[in-house]
Amino acid sequence: MTIATTEVPVLDFLRAQLDGTGTDGLTCQFRYPTAISRTLGIRLVAIDPGRATVEIDTDPARHGNQQGTVHGGLLTELADAAIGTAHSTVVGPGETFTSIDLRAVFLRPVWQDTLRATAFPTHSGRTITHYQCDITRTDGKPVATVTSIVTTLRGERSHGR
Structure with a gap:
């Protein structure tokens, strides 16, 4: 038996995930949650057009570097997940996007904590x-x-992404 699905804008799909109404029967043009977010335990906690907030529970036993603090690569991935989710809410049907630059400034170490990443244009x-x-x-x-810096891809440039 095939279940009918309805494609909705990304923002509507993510809001349905957050407000608890569920996404059964709904799809959007992107995959949410993403595979990397599921693997790392990154969860969406707030969404608006062009803005997203995600969280992760960190543990140096799982996410640590050689000094025993949370690895900077995890922090960068957390930010990239928030930024990508934020941008996905503003691209149109048939459009895709890609990061063309990503820069991190690390301010203080983290051990076991819940981190919140808020992305905005x-x-x-x-x-x-x-x-x-x-x-x-x-x-x-x-x-x-x-x-x-994120670029939106349209037309031929968006195919296969």
């Missing part, structure tokens, strides 16, 4: 959008600031 053009993502600990102290 600082400049939006027709094709290029600049994002900032602030990562904080549960005590509100900043852990990292990540910036990214």
